[in-house]
Amino acid sequence: MSMDVKALEDDRHHRYVLNMGPQHPSTHGVLRVLLELEGEYAMNLLPVLGYGHRCHEKIAEFKPAKSFMPNTARMDYLGALIYNHGFAQLLEKAAGIEVPERVEYIRVITSELNRIQSHLLWYGAYLLDLGAFTPIMYSFDDREHILDILEDVTGSRLTYCYFRVGGVSKDIDEKFVTGTRAFIKRLRSRFPMYEDLVNGNIILQKRLIDVGELTPHICARYGITGPLLRGTGVAYDMRRAEPYSIYSKFDFEIPTGTKGDCMASFMVRFHEMEQSLRIIEQALDGLPEGPIMAAKVPKKLKIPAGDYNSSVEAPRGELSYYLVSDGSDVPYRLKVRTPSYSNLSVIPEMCQGMLLSDVVSAMGALDLVIPEIDR
Amino acid sequence: MAEQKKSLLNVHSYTKECIERYDGASPQRTKISEAPPLIRMKLSDAIFDLCRANSLWPLTFGLSCCAIEMMCCGMARFDLARYGAEVFRPSPRQSDLMIVAGTVNRKMAPALVTLYEQMPAPRYVIAMGNCAVAGGPFDVEANYDVVLGVDKLIPVDVYIPGCPPRPEALIEGILQLQEKITGKRFPFPQNKMPEGA
Amino acid sequence: MDINQVKKQWQELSTAVEDVEYAVSGHDYNVCLECDKVRDFATLMLDEGFYLVDLMAVHVTPAIEVVYQFAHFETRCRVLARAFVDDKVEMPTISDIYQGANWHERETRDFHGVVFIGHPYLKPLILPEEDVDLKPLLKAEAKLKDVDAVRRKPPEPAPAPKAKPAPKPEVKPAAVKSQEQS
Numbered sequence: 001m002s003m004d005v006k007a008l009e010d011d012r013h014h015r016y017v018l019n020m021g022p023q024h025p026s027t028h029g030v031l032r033v034l035l036e037l038e039g040e041y042a043m044n045l046l047p048v049l050g051y052g053h054r055c056h057e058k059i060a061e062f063k064p065a066k067s068f069m070p071n072t073a074r075m076d077y078l079g080a081l082i083y084n085h086g087f088a089q090l091l092e093k094a095a096g097i098e099v100p101e102r103v104e105y106i107r108v109i110t111s112e113l114n115r116i117q118s119h120l121l122w123y124g125a126y127l128l129d130l131g132a133f134t135p136i137m138y139s140f141d142d143r144e145h146i147l148d149i150l151e152d153v154t155g156s157r158l159t160y161c162y163f164r165v166g167g168v169s170k171d172i173d174e175k176f177v178t179g180t181r182a183f184i185k186r187l188r189s190r191f192p193m194y195e196d197l198v199n200g201n202i203i204l205q206k207r208l209i210d211v212g213e214l215t216p217h218i219c220a221r222y223g224i225t226g227p228l229l230r231g232t233g234v235a236y237d238m239r240r241a242e243p244y245s246i247y248s249k250f251d252f253e254i255p256t257g258t259k260g261d262c263m264a265s266f267m268v269r270f271h272e273m274e275q276s277l278r279i280i281e282q283a284l285d286g287l288p289e290g291p292i293m294a295a296k297v298p299k300k301l302k303i304p305a306g307d308y309n310s311s312v313e314a315p316r317g318e319l320s321y322y323l324v325s326d327g328s329d330v331p332y333r334l335k336v337r338t339p340s341y342s343n344l345s346v347i348p349e350m351c352q353g354m355l356l357s358d359v360v361s362a363m364g365a366l367d368l369v370i371p372e373i374d375r
Numbered sequence: 376m377a378e379q380k381k382s383l384l385n386v387h388s389y390t391k392e393c394i395e396r397y398d399g400a401s402p403q404r405t406k407i408s409e410a411p412p413l414i415r416m417k418l419s420d421a422i423f424d425l426c427r428a429n430s431l432w433p434l435t436f437g438l439s440c441c442a443i444e445m446m447c448c449g450m451a452r453f454d455l456a457r458y459g460a461e462v463f464r465p466s467p468r469q470s471d472l473m474i475v476a477g478t479v480n481r482k483m484a485p486a487l488v489t490l491y492e493q494m495p496a497p498r499y500v501i502a503m504g505n506c507a508v509a510g511g512p513f514d515v516e517a518n519y520d521v522v523l524g525v526d527k528l529i530p531v532d533v534y535i536p537g538c539p540p541r542p543e544a545l546i547e548g549i550l551q552l553q554e555k556i557t558g559k560r561f562p563f564p565q566n567k568m569p570e571g572a
Numbered sequence: 573m574d575i576n577q578v579k580k581q582w583q584e585l586s587t588a589v590e591d592v593e594y595a596v597s598g599h600d601y602n603v604c605l606e607c608d609k610v611r612d613f614a615t616l617m618l619d620e621g622f623y624l625v626d627l628m629a630v631h632v633t634p635a636i637e638v639v640y641q642f643a644h645f646e647t648r649c650r651v652l653a654r655a656f657v658d659d660k661v662e663m664p665t666i667s668d669i670y671q672g673a674n675w676h677e678r679e680t681r682d683f684h685g686v687v688f689i690g691h692p693y694l695k696p697l698i699l700p701e702e703d704v705d706l707k708p709l710l711k712a713e714a715k716l717k718d719v720d721a722v723r724r725k726p727p728e729p730a731p732a733p734k735a736k737p738a739p740k741p742e743v744k745p746a747a748v749k750s751q752e753q754s
Contacts, residue, residue, distance in 0.1 A: 022486050023436060025465035030438055030483060050698040051483045052439055054513055055520050057683070058708050062517040070512065077440040077539075093596055121443070140450040158539050159440055220623040220645070222672035229645075236645045306724030309598030309641070309650065322641065324630050326721045333709075337626040337641070345675045371439045374698055482700045519708050520699070 014038060022051045028363065029370030033347075035356070042359050045348050052374040060334035065091055065323070066165050066301050068334070073159040075336060076372040078118040079315045081111050081154075084163040089244060090310035090321045091165045092294075094303045102290035103167045104246045109180065109283045110150065110162065112276040116187070117146045118315040119269050126266075126364040127198065130207060135198050142187060149179045165301060167293030177284060184277050191274065199270070208263040212350050212362035215260055222349075223342035226317025227272065228366065231257035231264030238313035250282045262365035269367070302329050316340050316367050338372040421557070427471065427497065428553040429561075430459040434470040434490065438477025441504035441539040445476045448542035458549055467493040472552070473529075474545075478506035478513065480520045484528055491529045499556075501548050502531045505538045512538065573620050573647060581616055585609050586653075597724070599641070599650040607655045607663050610640075614666040614673075617642050622651070627666075627676035629657075629684040631711045632719040636684055638663055657686055665691040683709040 020033040030051035036044035056075060060068050072087045073080035085107055092099060120143045124136030147157045153172050154162035162169055198204060219229045229236055235254045239247040255271035257264025303325040311320045317339025324333040343366045351359045437445055448455050455461045464470040467490045479487055491500070502525050505511030510523030525531060532555060535548040554560040582589050582603050590602040605613055617624075625641040635656040642651045657663050665688040667674040677688040678697035685707040688694060696704055711717075 022483060023434075023465075023490060025435055025463075029442070050696070050700065051480065051486070052478065053480055053482065053520050053698045054439075054478055055518050055708070058517045058519065059513070059515055061709075062515065074440060074512065077443060090598075093598060096596075125446075137451050140447065141452065144447070144450075144452050157541065158443055216645070220618065220621065221670050223624045223626075223670070224672075225623075234645050241645075242648055242650075304725070305722055306597065307639075307652070307722070308596070309652070311598065311643075311650075318625070320625060320641070322626065322628065322639070324722050326717050332717065332722055333628075333630045335626065335628040341675065342624075342672050345672055349671065519706065 015043060028368045031344075031368065031370050031373075033363075035359070037356065040355050040357075042351055042354055042356055045351055045359070047344060047347065049370075049374055052371045054371070054375065056336065056375045057334055060331050062330070064301070064329045065303060065325075065331050065334075066329070068331075069163070069165075070159070070161045072336075073161050074371065075338065075375055076314065076316070076319075076340075076369050077159050078121055078369055079114055079319075080158065080160040081107075081114040081150075081162060082312055082314050083319065084160060085111050085245070086310050086312040086314075086319050086321050088163040088165055089312065090308055090323055091301065091303065093310060094306075094308045094323065094325065095165070095298075095301055097166050097294050097297060099167060099294050100290045100292070101246075101288050103292055103294075105283050105287050106168050106172055106292070107163060108245055108247065108250075109172075109280050109287075110154070112280050112283075113146050113150060113180070114160075115315050116273050116276050117143050117150075119273050120146075122269065122315075122367050123194075126367075127204075129360055129364045130204070132198070132204075135194070138190070138194070138197075142190060145183050145186065149176060149183060152176060152179075164293070164297075166297035167291070171292045177287070180280060180284060184281060187273070187277060194270075199267075205263070207357075207361050208266055208365070209261060210259070211262045211354070211358050212365060213259060213261045214346070214350065218346065218349070222346045224317070224346060226314070226339050226343070226367075227265045227268040228260075228317070228343055230254065230268045232260035233258055238311055238318055242311055244310075244312060247279075249286070250279045252276075252278050262361055265365050265367075300329050302327065303331070314339055316369065316372075317343060336375060338375065340366070340368045340370075341373045344368055344373060424557045428556040431472040431499070431549065431552070432462050432464050432470045433460055433472045433474050434467050434494065435463045435465050436473055436475055436487075436490070438475070438479065438483065439506070441476035441507070444539045444542055445474060445503065445545060448545045453542040453546065455546065455549070458546065458553075460549055467491075468495065470494060471497065472499045472501065474501045474503050475507040475525045475531075476503040476539075478511065479522045479525050479528070481522060482520075484522055487525070488528055499532045499552055500525070500529055501533045501535060501545075501552060502526060503535045503545060503548065504540060505536055508534045508536055573644060573649075575647070575649060578616075578620055582613070585613050585616070592652075594650075599652050601649070601651045603651060603653040605653055605655040607638075607658055610653075610655050611664050611666060611669065613653060614640075614669045617651075618669055621645065622649075624666075624670040624672045624676075625650075627673050627680065629680045629686055629709075630722070631684060631709065631716065632722060633716060634719070635659075636661060636686055637719065638680065638686060640666075660687075661685060662687045662689050664689050667691055683707065685710065 015036050015038045018035045018037050020035060022030040022032045032048040034046040035042045056071055059071060069084060072083040076083055120139040124139035127135045151157055153170055153176050154160045214232050216232050216234050219232060233256050235256050237254045240254060252275045255268045257268050305325055305327040308323045309320060311318055319339055320337040322335040323331050326332045351362050447453060449461050502508050507525045510521055513521040514523050533548045533552045535544050537544050579589060586603045586605050588604040592599055592602050594600055622642040622644050625643050627640050630637045638655050640653040663686055665677055667677055675697055677691055678694060680686050681694055682696050682699045699706055
């Protein structure tokens with residue numbers, strides 16, 4: 001059911017249009033939502049996008065494909081390594097470059113650390129939206145530990161450009177391995193604290209349970225993937241469905257929910273952090289020695305003509321890069337299919353008739369990063 | 376695509392008016408009449424400046440990646456509260472510092488200028504991150520939407536380069552703004568990390 | 573979902589169904605459609621349980637090509653369906669079948685100028701309102717390529733003296749012949 005636009009334009013005396021403007025106190029970014037309210041109930045919602053549009057797809061058509069890597073990190077800055085991974089994988093598949101095994105392990109370890117970092121930030125920011133000021137302090141503190149570990153090896157705190165076509169830019173050392181192992185232990189000991197402080201809280205339960213219910217059919221019609229889809233019960237994760245890199249070697253579960261409401265996706269993300277820790281542990285145990293860059297990566301990377309697709313599991317859902325090449329090293333067309341784009345498009349249907357505070361709750365559970373929607 | 380490259384400042388006629396108004400003026404004295412106080416006493420000015428500098432209230436204006444570093448700055452490790460600037464206000468009417476953290480594009484520019492206009496004087500602007508300073512990584516030929524630097528729209532007091540700048544850089548920017556307001560830089564509190572952190 | 577049965581139904585609707593090597597190109601099937609069959613195809617895909625991954629356009633000669641990407645939750649099956657726009661740069665909408673296409677089509681209109689007939693609200697999504705005619709992703713004359721140039725070439729045959737090179741596929745405005753696999 002698409003938004004009733006005519007209703008928005010008609011003159012209705014008992015409804016008014018409220019602008020949840022591009023600048024608002026939630027930390028989602030620059031999203032503008034026009035709400036048609038009847039009292040406190042949101043009858044119609046119209047998201048207005050484009051306030052963070054930065055012409056990434058046009059820039060990709062002007063630069064050699066290899067040098068688009070920093071731009072991929074700017075699209076979703078919270079899952080930057082995973083965006084790097086998808087793009088590096090795309091070019092490696094297209095050009096037929098095979099990556100050494102150590103590189104795959106390093107990529108998996110750093111990507112999973114990035115996923116945990118993204119979920120921790122979402123956790124804190126979502127609770128801040130709901131009005132809880134304490135958990136964000138704890139989750140950001142845990143996050144800083146991850147940033148310390150990753151900063152030594154990648155050089156940045158947020159917008160990583162660590163992966164290269166054919167490998168990674170710097171090798172990991174003993175300090176990284178011991179630091180990561182110490183962090184795994186630390187985070188595992190913090191999970192009971194989070195459960196105690198937050199998950200059992202009666203206010204959180206009343207605000208999240210039965211709010212914003214989704215079904216697998218709705219997800220298929222809108223293209224929703226990621227923790228929202230897994231909250232409805234469909235165990236669809238790119239790392240299992242279309243295994244890339246070396247994820248098929250690791251033993252991890254895919255947490256799912258049952259009802260598809262905000263609480264389900266909340267718990268799915270929470271449990272995913274533990275599963276990511278399992279993957280990191282297994283990867284550290286099996287880390288082989290070897291080179292960190294493929295043997296022959298040409299300076300001018302010509303991509304054979306044709307179209308290529310690379311799908312990875314970003315923290316928010318399925319991320320797909322679609323590249324159309326005409327044989328040169330500059331892409332002819334690059335489309336980035338970001339998960340938040342499809343996730344956000346469901347709110348007119350999901351939030352129709354909800355209380356305004358429930359709309360805030362539902363939008364936080366979608367885990368949006370607006371620059372990846374606007375690209 | 377249109378043959379001539381569209382001017383990236385051709386945003387809004389209201390914005391053009393603002394640029395003309397602010398052009399060449401210092402941030403505290405604009406061409407709009409800001410009536411000077413009837414009595415001006417150096418001592419009271421100094422006291423007020425000291426109070427303003429040590430309790431700057433920022434407006435939440437995180438646009439993209441730099442916003443996360445701004446949030447980190449307000450959290451436990453980097454702690455902006457020591458400098459009095461932790462109270463991020465959602466409303467421009469209640470804030471006196473606008474930290475433009477992220478990329479401004481042509482759709483966002485009128486909103487940015489409107490918010491700046493709504494802030495009561497004396498108001499200050501920090502351009503945080505390469506995008507706000509001069510367009511950053513988007514200053515390329517293919518760009519059709521990004522405004523190359525927020526100082527094309529509003530007057531800026533402090534520029535903080537970086538992509539994204541570290542939280543310590545933002546703290547340094549705030550300290551420099553304090554120095555700009557009061558004329559001197561305060562030695563305390565300094566960012567001393569505890570042992571083993 | 574029985575893939576062979578679904579493939580048969582695709583072959584009825586489309587002009588060509590092609591198997592693609594997943595390890596290189598990341599998708600399983602390539603389906604070429606005419607623009608009036610797009611809605612039937614989308615209804616079929618929704619009934620079979622596919623979800624809409626993506627909808628985008630590529631600017632080539634002779635016409636802009638709209639590419640739909642579908643995937644399945646249960647089995648691994650990634651399908652790319654392509655259709656050329658008609659002479660008036662229009663295409664029927666699938667936003668009443670797949671609601672997620674609503675925004676994808678608005679964005680395609682922004683970037684390439686493709687008008688989707690039957691779309692309930694075809695206003696600019698990502699570009700500012702006054703930039704409806706900007707169409708930034710349309711290629712300039714010098715950079716525009718033929719659709720042939722961006723298709724996967726069949727692998728070169730071994731350089732034997734009597735070997736014939738693989739025939740070059742022809743392109744018609746509203747249909748694409750299936751390429752021969754060598």
